[in-house]
Amino acid sequence: MAAPFDLKNDDVVVIIGSGAGGGTLGNELAQKGIDVVILEAGGRYEYDDFINDEWDSFAQLAWKDMRTTSGDWRVAKDFPNLPAWIVKAVGGTTTHWAGASLRLQEHEFKTLTTYGKIEGANLLDWPITLADLEPYYAKAEDKMGVTRTNDIPGLPGNNNFKVLKAGADKFGYKECHTGRMAINSQPRDDRNSCQQTGFCFQGCKWGAKWSTLYTEIPKGEATGHLEVRPNSMVIKINHDATGKVTGVVYADKDGKLQEQKARIVAVAGNSIESPRLLLNSESSKYPHGLANSSGQVGRNYMRHTTGSVYAIFDKPVHMYRGTTMAGIVRDEARNDPSRGFVGGYELETLALGLPFMAAFLNPGGWGRSFTTALDHYDHMAGLWIVGEDMPRAENRVTLHASEKDPHGMPVANVHFDDHPNDTAMRDHAYRQGAAIYDAVGATRVFPTPPYPSTHNLGTNRMSENPEHGVVNKHGQTHDIKNLFVSDGSQFTTGGAENPTLTIVTLAIRQADYIAKQMAAKTI
């Protein structure tokens, strides 16, 4: 039967979310002839609809539904109702992401073994290794057209990259280049090459940056086996007396509740919404929420140790021109505890337009110290810190006790306390970032605090032992055979690398597993 599918069709795989995890899984399954319904909370905007304007684009794409925050992280103070800067639209956060596509390092799959027990951290080895993922990483890189893989040339460096490169070279760093980016440096896969427009975060109007919106989703739809239903906010996952999931309840575009039956349900709503949905699906059989016999659903929330360094020079830079994430320094990505922390971090160029620079350079800041920085906006260069943060049991997503969304579903609270290792790493990265810019004559540098989280990870983590996590090495929940998790919430630990490539890799691998299990009739 070809898409669209009937609400009562209980042969379909229902995927919740259409981003890197859900969009990829949907297409991979559809290519294998499996019928899929993707329920996406947001609307569908094609790349012609994207807007080269920071606030207007934010209004169009961002997940702005109310959330609350707690903990000592600075985001809770600066953006108490916006813990994460992610997307509510078809394509999910692959519309907004910068495109950096790095494989996790071997040791990052074995953090408990490599780093040892660390007080206040809930470290755990992944149940899979880099070797397990390598063939799938290769497929993901080819699918996404990652530069510096598959003989695809690197992107040309823009002004912001050139400042970083000159500083990194002078400072003595060895590995600085224009990155491994899922942005076409030449036309590929019927998509344009990068025109250096400078609005990667606002959705690429050229389609040069990989997004499930105009790759996986239309390819899946072309098979007749994939239906994407936008403006469909899933409230609850239903199950039968045996405990198997049977379908999902969602609010449709008119706010009317519908139930879509399902043979399998895969949750891919990003690391805040996915645990929120599992927790909200509590029942007399599962009083603590679905797939939560371990008590780990929502715990170990990670968001990468981040921050930015912006610097002013006595001559113009125009950092906003061209690819937003235009280059990388990888020298600090290794694990070298002699620096005073375990794990490592990447330094990647980043630029904001004037409106967002005003909002994010030093939230809450005012007066001449603040405004003289903006006065030299066109003389600024900038980079972003992405480092491995420590999973902590108490850093978690929970359901708010009283605040509810318009559908009556409790909003998510995101609690995060920086671990001392995170703070030590961030301080180190601020110093190294400043040193890079000082090496080429910066007159003033700004250690800029973290933005709302773009890398949300870990809240349904993978574990060998069902007591330690929520899903097994295929993203299948330990408790319920036909319930899967397909987004970054599966990550056992975060690594130092931007997570999208690994999310796509896991989704390709998971699709193979689901297809095999379906064929064997085990699910």
Add this chain to the structure above:
Amino acid sequence: MVTIHEGRPGLSRRELLKRGSIGALLVIAGNAVISPENAWGLETAALKPETMATLIQMARDIYPHDQLADKFYAVAVKSHDEQAGKDAKHKELIEAGIADLDKRAGTGGYRGLGWEEERVAVLKAIETTPFFQAVRGGLVVGLYNQKEIWPVFGYEGESYSKGGYVSRGFDDIEWL
């Protein structure tokens, strides 16, 4: 720096000039704040025009950019008048906040303090109040999202319609 001239309603530019006023100045006339020199005026509906004039000065003191004319600050705080018209609580927040500023500033009020440092000292004392945070928070978007000011800071804005920067200087840095 905003010099406010408290004129009577209908005060003409000619009359102002006769009084020997020079340079930038804002005039309160009726229910409006007017800049005769720069040919713009801002009519208030809910807030007192004096309150609006002080808000404009306060906005400049929070985010001082000497290269920006007063009108951009006026546009940036205008929404408080609109909100005050719809929400009595907001009106009270702003009117009481400004009255408090004037009281703290002593004789002559907030706008009577000649040096930015003196006004900033008053603002420092209230920076954690809901009033200050409402004004500052509103300015982040209200001021910096005005497209007219972007060129002043060297930000070029939308670029897709011009084909991006691939042929327009994305890598034109020469001083490294």
